[in-house]
Amino acid sequence: MAIWRKALFPFQILFAGVVLLRKKLYAEGVISRYVAPIPTIVVGNLATGGTGKTPIIDFLLRHFSQKKELGVLSRGYGRKSKGFLTVHSNAPLSQVGDEPLMLAQKHPAVFMAVCANRPKGIVQMLQQNPGLEAIFLDDALQHLALQPHFKIVLTTFQKPWFDDALLPVGNLREPSCAARDADIVVVTKCPKTIDAESSAAFSVQLGLLPHQALFFTTLAYETHVRGSSILPLKEFVKTPFVLITGIANPKTLVDFLKGQGADFTHLSYPDHHNFSKKEIASLKAMQQPILTTEKDAVRLANSALKEYHTIGVGVSFLDNEQAFIDLVQSAIDN
Numbered sequence: 227m228a229i230w231r232k233a234l235f236p237f238q239i240l241f242a243g244v245v246l247l248r249k250k251l252y253a254e255g256v257i258s259r260y261v262a263p264i265p266t267i268v269v270g271n272l273a274t275g276g277t278g279k280t281p282i283i284d285f286l287l288r289h290f291s292q293k294k295e296l297g298v299l300s301r302g303y304g305r306k307s308k309g310f311l312t313v314h315s316n317a318p319l320s321q322v323g324d325e326p327l328m329l330a331q332k333h334p335a336v337f338m339a340v341c342a343n344r345p346k347g348i349v350q351m352l353q354q355n356p357g358l359e360a361i362f363l364d365d366a367l368q369h370l371a372l373q374p375h376f377k378i379v380l381t382t383f384q385k386p387w388f389d390d391a392l393l394p395v396g397n398l399r400e401p402s403c404a405a406r407d408a409d410i411v412v413v414t415k416c417p418k419t420i421d422a423e424s425s426a427a428f429s430v431q432l433g434l435l436p437h438q439a440l441f442f443t444t445l446a447y448e449t450h451v452r453g454s455s456i457l458p459l460k461e462f463v464k465t466p467f468v469l470i471t472g473i474a475n476p477k478t479l480v481d482f483l484k485g486q487g488a489d490f491t492h493l494s495y496p497d498h499h500n501f502s503k504k505e506i507a508s509l510k511a512m513q514q515p516i517l518t519t520e521k522d523a524v525r526l527a528n529s530a531l532k533e534y535h536t537i538g539v540g541v542s543f544l545d546n547e548q549a550f551i552d553l554v555q556s557a558i559d560n
Contacts, residue, residue, distance in 0.1 A: 238395045245392075245400050252370040259373040260345035263352070265360040265558050268374040270367025272387050272404060273397040276474025276497065277380040278414035278541070280325050280521070281445065283362055285541045287333045289551055294558055295337075295357050299347045300326045300364040302340030304498040310350045313338035324498055324524045325364070331524070344372045360558045368399055376557035379408035381432075383416040383442075388431045406435055410553060415478055416444045420544060441550050446542035447482050451517060453535035462535065463488035467515040470534075472499035472522050479519065479539070490517070499525070506531045 251257045269286075271277040283298060290296060302311070302323035313322045313330045322330075322340050330338040337355050341347025344366050352358060366372060367379065381387050387402040405411065411434060420428075420442055429440055451462045463486050471479065472495040480492055491514075495501075501509075506529045509516060516534035518526065523536040543550060 234394045238392050241394065242392055242401065248370065249400070249404075257371075260348070260371060261373045262345075262348045262361065262375075264358060265376065265560065266348065266363060266372070266374040267360065267376040267378065267554065267557055268363045268366045268372075269378045269380070270363075270365050271380045272367070272400055272402060273381070273385065273390060274393070274399060275397060277382050278443075278445065279365055279380060280329070281539060281541045282378070282380065282412065282414070282443075283364055284329065284332065286362060286554060287329070287336055290360075290554070290558060291333055291336050294359045295355070297337040297339065297351050297355065297358045297361040298326070298329060298364060299344060299351060299361055299366075300329075300338075300340050301342050301366075302326050303365075304500075305340065307340075308342075310339060310341040310347055312354065313340060319525060319528070324521055328521055328524045332520075344369045348372070367404075375560070376410075376554075377408045378410045378412060378554075379405055380412050380414050381405075383413050383428075386413070386428070386432065388433070402433075405432070406438075408438055409557070410439045410441065410550065412550075413440070413442045414445075414541075415475075416442045416544060418444050418544075439549065439553055441546060442544040443541050444544060445478050445482075446540045447479065448538040448540075451535040451537050454533065457535070459486065459537070462515070462517070463490075465515055466490060467517050468493060468509065468512055470509065470516060470518040470522055470526075471495065472501075472525065473497055473519055479537075483517075501525060501529055501531075503530070 252259055269279050269282055305321055305323040307321040311322055313326045315331045315334050317327055319327055326338055326340050339347055339351050344363060348361060390396045390398050392398045392401060425442060434440055449459050451457050451459055466489045469490045469492045474497040476494055509531055518534055518536055520536050520538050
């Protein structure tokens with residue numbers, strides 16, 4: 227651990243006290259919690275940074291949106307607006323945030339909305355669409371004013387909560403014991419193969435309770451890229467290109483492309499990065515094919531950069547995918 231991190235231990239103790247007191251006040255009913263009249267399913271994580279929530283929500287919508295009238299409520303990280311807003315496929319990026327807009331474009335039949343106050347957001351959604359049958363809540367695990375019906379908690383294979391520490395020493399927003407409230411735990415960004423012994427050891431270290439279901443997943447990139455034309459990835463990577471990423475952890479994508487034998491220059495920007503005119507001009511001046519993620523493409527859509535390809539990503543369960551679907555189906559039906 228870095229020396230400067232160790233110096234933050236006193237602040238960690240203070241942070242832990244505030245977090246635990248807040249949880250206690252809600253748990254004992256001193257502060258009331260809102261319970262929605264329809265099933266609400268939280269997809270969240272204990273740590274800051276990208277654990278793969280959006281690909282999981284995308285997976286859930288692909289499986290359930292044709293069977294049920296679903297909604298998704300997000301905070302809308304990075305948006306310039308405040309309060310409640312519905313998100314349509316042509317909504318202004320600055321008003322709704324990149325991830326909600328991307329999901330709205332991929333799932334136009336799903337009622338998408340943003341609101342920092344989750345209870346108020348749910349009430350607004352039900353007023354505007356009384357036919358909603360369930361709502362997925364993106365990154366609302368720490369929003370204690372809401373009492374969800376079902377919790378899906380994510381942790382990455384590379385940095386699980388048992389190998390992390392509470393802020394500001396580590397990256398955890400609340401103590402790892404908070405994971406005991408989860409109904410499902412999903413380990414994301416795993417290697418494509420994990421032997422039974424390793425997964426069993428990982429499960430023990432997570433310290434799950436008997437009723438909690440555990441699943442291991444990996445990111446699965448598409449075998450084609452989309453731009454002015456759709457090209458097989460194996461054809462696209464034959465030419466040197468520039469990879470642009472403004473996501474929390476691009477390493478998985480970088481490693482995947484290297485595994486395809488690709489020759490590329492990687493330009494990495496912070497998560498949710500808004501590209502400046504100067505940056506766009508520099509990209510155009512490179513005069514090479516450009517590849518980016520679906521999330522970054524949302525932020526590039528109205529820029530002067532018109533020629534680029536995107537690569538999509540999904541979630542692949544290493545085993546027991548149907549068991550995961552069945553558990554979520556049961557939560558939606560109940």
